[in-house]
Amino acid sequence: MKPFLLTAALLAALPALAQTEVETTEALLDRYLAEKGGDISACFAEMPQMRGMDDPEGFRAAEAPAEVPPRRLVLAFDASGSMAARLGGGTRMEAARQAVDGMLDGMPEDVDLGLVAFGHQGTNDDAGRAASCAGVETLIETGSAGDLRARVGELEPAGWTPLADALRQAGTQLAASETPGEQVVYVVSDGEETCGGDPVAEARALHEGEIRAVIHILGFDLPAGERAQLQAVAEAGGGVFTEIRSESDLARRIDELRRRNANAGQLLRVQNQAAGTSLRNANQAAGALLKLDNCIAGRALREQNWLRAWGREAGLSEDQLQAVRDALTKGHDAYRTEAAAIRESLEAERDAANDTIRQQREGAEAAFEAVR
Known part of the structure; x- marks a missing residue:
């Protein structure tokens, strides 16, 4: 074969050689993960659902000013x-x-x-x-x-x-x-x-x-x-001073006292439910995200730490070992990117749910004030 024909043949083969090396790295990584790796995808368990409140019932109108709910x-x-x-x-x-x-x-x-x-x-x-x-x-x-x-x-x-x-x-x-x-x-x-x-x-x-x-x-x-x-x-x-001069005055006052107590009790229930539900949302979101971060970090650290020993047992060269490490790091980074997107989404869901709860609580408080 003439020299220029040999050179052309080698140049034509280079892309195929490069593709073979990439596939070999992928194969090595797959074998390593099968033998030593953890299932990082299992870290992405279903995230908790953020809760809202039921719409508060309306308050009953009263004829006289109502006080702050007493303790x-x-x-x-x-x-x-x-x-x-x-x-x-x-x-x-x-x-x-x-x-x-x-x-x-x-x-x-x-x-x-x-x-x-x-x-x-x-x-x-x-x-x-x-x-x-x-x-x-x-x-x-x-x-x-x-x-x-x-x-x-x-x-x-x-x-x-x-x-x-x-x-x-x-x-x-x-x-x-x-x-x-x-x-x-x-x-x-x-x-x-x-x-x-x-x-x-x-x-x-x-x-x-x-x-x-x-x-x-x-x-x-x-x-x-x-x-x-x-x-x-x-x-x-x-x-407030209220005078009872007749039985009808008494009946009216008793009815108003009952309405006032019902309203105060309902407002307290709304406030307690709002506080409890908002706290639950915050705690569940924080707990789930912490668990996700710890799961990814722990499994990624173990996979990086065990790689060199496995590479020696598998007879990998330094170049092969570095190629597998780079591919492994790239995979870990992809998981971290996915986790960051999940964090952003869950925190936005939490904030939206708690903002709705806050609006419901403030609406109930305004309704309570309106019937005072």
């Missing part, structure tokens, strides 16, 4: 002698008990309830005044709605009205708070202070001090002068 409520119950007076077909005491029943109906179970009684000691004449005015008593520090109903049902009209001391005593059952209104003192009474105290000052101290409580007053069939004092107490305590 602690202390009932200050007036059992002074005047509570025996008639109101409609019963007594003020009976109406007050019905109002307490309405307030407790549907009260969220996680609200701490307490009971302070006043006016239940002594008598409502001069002889019994000292004992009555000194007889403010915490009957329940923390109890259930059933406990409060039972103890209120045992009280009978007796003495005078130490309202200021009752507010002070209720304050001892409360703690410092950064949220106005999450602690409530609910006064049920039929008259003004008669023991020389200053209930307006006591209410203001509870509301404007570190406790930041709200004082609500439910008054029963009050004379004009006494009504003004209880209104001033509620105003100083940042709360």
Whole structure:
């Protein structure tokens, strides 16, 4: 063969030789992975599904302002002698008990309830005044709605009205708070202070001090002068004064209390579900992605570490070993690229789900405000 013909033949064969070398590297890599490799593709298990919330139910409209959902409520119950007076077909005491029943109906179970009684000691004449005015008593520090109903049902009209001391005593059952209104003192009474105290000052101290409580007053069939004092107490305590003058007033107020409790309870459930579901999404996404990264990193490290020893056993040259290592690294990089895409997708899904949850929670809070 002439020299130029031999040269042409060699040049024509070079691409085939190069292709044969690439196939040999691939074959070596396949054999190595079959003998020593891990199934990195198994790291890409199904990712968790991000959850949302069910659409919250609507809130029931109320006729009077609704407070921040309470965490602690202390009932200050007036059992002074005047509570025996008639109101409609019963007594003020009976109406007050019905109002307490309405307030407790549907009260969220996680609200701490307490009971302070006043006016239940002594008598409502001069002889019994000292004992009555000194007889403010915490009957329940923390109890259930059933406990409060039972103890209120045992009280009978007796003495005078130490309202200021009752507010002070209720304050001892409360703690410092950064949220106005999450602690409530609910006064049920039929008259003004008669023991020389200053209930307006006591209410203001509870509301404007570190406790930041709200004082609500439910008054029963009050004379004009006494009504003004209880209104001033509620105003100083940042709360609402409501008067019951008839059985229809009582029925309306009880219905509103039940609506308010239902709304507050529902809002609390929505807030808790939103917080729990968002946390679950965050934790499941973080856990799945950490597991994916660790799985790829661990198996890739083992495959790189075992390659040299396997290459010696297989009789590979340094060039062959380096070619297999380069191909192995390229494969690992492809897995890492796929993992990065999965991370981006799952984090976007998590953020979208939690943003929807946030919008639902804010919508529920706005709906709660709208019916206040």
